[in-house]
Amino acid sequence: MRRSVCRVATWLALLLTGSVAMGQKVSKVGTTAAPFLNIPVGARALGMGGAFVSVADDATALFWNPGGLARLRSSEAVFVHTNWIADIGFDFAGAVLNLGAAGVIGLQGTYLNAGEMERTTEIYPEGTGEKFKAGSYALGITYARGLTDRFSIGGTVKYVREYILNSSAQGIAIDLGTHFVTQFHNVTLGAVISNFGTKMRMTGRDLLVQYDIDPTRHGNNERINANLETDSYDMPLMLRVGVSVDLLQRLEGQNLVVAVDAAHPSDNVEHVNVGCEYRFHQFLALRGGYRNLFSRDSEQGFTVGAGLRYGVAGDFAVKIDYAYESFGRLNNVQKFSVGITF
Numbered sequence: 001m002r003r004s005v006c007r008v009a010t011w012l013a014l015l016l017t018g019s020v021a022m023g024q025k026v027s028k029v030g031t032t033a034a035p036f037l038n039i040p041v042g043a044r045a046l047g048m049g050g051a052f053v054s055v056a057d058d059a060t061a062l063f064w065n066p067g068g069l070a071r072l073r074s075s076e077a078v079f080v081h082t083n084w085i086a087d088i089g090f091d092f093a094g095a096v097l098n099l100g101a102a103g104v105i106g107l108q109g110t111y112l113n114a115g116e117m118e119r120t121t122e123i124y125p126e127g128t129g130e131k132f133k134a135g136s137y138a139l140g141i142t143y144a145r146g147l148t149d150r151f152s153i154g155g156t157v158k159y160v161r162e163y164i165l166n167s168s169a170q171g172i173a174i175d176l177g178t179h180f181v182t183q184f185h186n187v188t189l190g191a192v193i194s195n196f197g198t199k200m201r202m203t204g205r206d207l208l209v210q211y212d213i214d215p216t217r218h219g220n221n222e223r224i225n226a227n228l229e230t231d232s233y234d235m236p237l238m239l240r241v242g243v244s245v246d247l248l249q250r251l252e253g254q255n256l257v258v259a260v261d262a263a264h265p266s267d268n269v270e271h272v273n274v275g276c277e278y279r280f281h282q283f284l285a286l287r288g289g290y291r292n293l294f295s296r297d298s299e300q301g302f303t304v305g306a307g308l309r310y311g312v313a314g315d316f317a318v319k320i321d322y323a324y325e326s327f328g329r330l331n332n333v334q335k336f337s338v339g340i341t342f
Helices: 002-012 045-049 066-071
Strands: 077-081 091-099 104-116 131-145 151-164 167-183 188-197 208-211 226-227 237-248 254-266 271-280 284-293 300-312 317-327 333-341
Touching: 045 271, 045 284, 045 300, 045 317, 066 104, 066 131, 066 151, 066 167, 066 188, 104 151, 104 317, 131 167, 151 188, 284 317
Parallel strands: none
Antiparallel strands: 077 091, 077 333, 091 104, 104 131, 131 151, 151 167, 167 188, 188 237, 208 226, 237 254, 254 271, 271 284, 284 300, 300 317, 317 333
16 A cells, blocks of 8 residues: 555656755745656657757657757657656657658657556545556647758647546647757757646546535535535646757767756756767767756756667668666666667
8 A cells, every 4th residue: 555655646746856854945846737748758868868958859859849850851750668766657659750841740649657556545544445547648749840951940739638546637738949050060059848738627526525515504415416626737837948069070970969958847946957978870879967957955866878770771770779867765767768760
């Protein structure tokens, strides 16, 4: 039972990055709905410490910066699985179709699964024998286009839903991103605003109760059906800006990309992500980074990762990436990604 309670608590505050000691200023963690929308997508990006807004040159740009999708030279699909904290599973799938001069269109799906848990009540604290599930998912469609050979924009519309037992909440959100490759040593800039959307409010038959309108009167109906009304919450709005540069762009067959992102979330404090990626002949990649710099009481820290790319024929290639993230006192996170280009 203790494990189930822990998993429910973790699901309700997924993006908890640290504990707040008594007497300290309270952060805004846990003040928005659908916090799973800010869980980083892709082993490559996580291996770089989440500093990926200005890089955004593969299918995971569906999450990081839709404006970067216009940089893709071919179509691509990616599948991501994450062993998230408290035995929670997090999966992402995305596909991007390059339409040439018409732009790029993409589809994505995100699913968070807290697993099956045993229901407990005040009367049956050890469990009623009934099982229930809790989770969240989002479905989105993206369009991106290059306005010049160096500047591109993109946008995503997402349907978001969260559920627990027989109650759920849903909403619509949009992401807007830009991507710009400067003429100064090809230094790249990126900016994106994510999860700008409607409020979400839990509804469902779990909120149906029986109520006595006037308990001081005898003989009245003590079992009048009523619905509890829950509060509405905003989605976790996130503003990110980033800069990156390839330090080995003049060395044939090798790349060393260094990137820095600054993030301003609506449900947490501002922080900085830094990371780098070394690629050898587009075959082998080694990555490292650090997440949530300057974030108060953060449990997140260094990240490392690696990737392999195998070209089959023409534009068709297979990519496999892995990333590891230190999560302090919480379980460390491992992320796996498989991608194909065609």
